[in-house]
Amino acid sequence: MMTLYHAGYDEIKQPDIHRGRINADFGQGFYTTDDRDFAYGWAIEKPGFEVIVNRYELDDRMLKIKVFDKNPEWYRYIFANRRLVPDSFSEYDLIIGPIACDTIYDTLGIITSGFLSDEEAMELLLVGDSPRQVVLKTAKAAENLHFISSEILSKEQIELSRIRHEEENEKFQGEFAKALEKL
Template identity: 55%
Template sequence: MMKVFHAGYDIISTPDIHRGRKNADFGQGFYLSDSYEFSSRWVRQKNGMDIIVNMYELDEEDLVIKRFDRDREWFSYVFSNRRAMPDSFEGTDMIIGPIANDTIYNTMGMITSGYLSDDEAVELLCVGPLYRQIVLKTQNAADHLKFISYEKLSGDSIELNSKILRDEEEKYLKLFAEAMQRFL
């Protein structure tokens, strides 16, 4: 049993695997994280909206699971999904792997323009902190997810999370700029 989290603006006791974007890192599905801290920082504050962290237990037994590390296979899969190509892991119940950093669209543009090699792109996408995402791709996987509870984040928590996120982004941008200098 794994404890997992999904943050957003709604209480989601029954996830819909068809609701998400098809061009997300791991394609369409219901996205989770095994990190409460990361999940609570992932959602941007909107006026008049509460930030809700949904908590679940996930039974991985009997699921077909693909696990990725930050490597070329992961990069190729994310790159393909971000371009809405056919899912090469169709039929896989659940995918677990790193979250691509926020520069993926810029990095993809630099690859297609010939500015970066695939290896350089992988290096850029590996800059910054490593957070894992878990996506439930099939109804079978969603059926293995048990809603436990939810928490509405307080204003103090949201403010602290915003500060942590700003600090992480500042460190990330510095590391990204240093990596780019190596390619010039």
């Protein structure tokens, strides 16, 4: 069993695996995380909406699961999904792995421009910590996800998460710049 979180503007008791972006890191699916703090930090204020973090329990015992680490296979999968290449792991119910930080777009652009080799790009993508995303890809996975509760975040919780996110991003940008200088 896994405890999972999803941040957004709605209480979602029955997620729709077909609602999300097709070109997200792991393709279309219902995106969650097993990191409560990250879910809080993912939440962004939107005028006229409450920020809600949903909590679930997932019975993953009967699911086919693909787990990625930050490695070339993970990188190629994200690169393919962002370019809308057919899903090479469509037989999996659940895909788990690191979130690709926003610098992946810059890195991919640098690769296609010929300034970095694939190996050098991979070095850049390994910089920093990445929270795990847990993506429900099939109806079977969604059927095994059980809604537990939802929480409306206060303005104070959102602000604290925003500050923490800015601090983490500043640290990451420094590490990324150092890695880029070495190349």
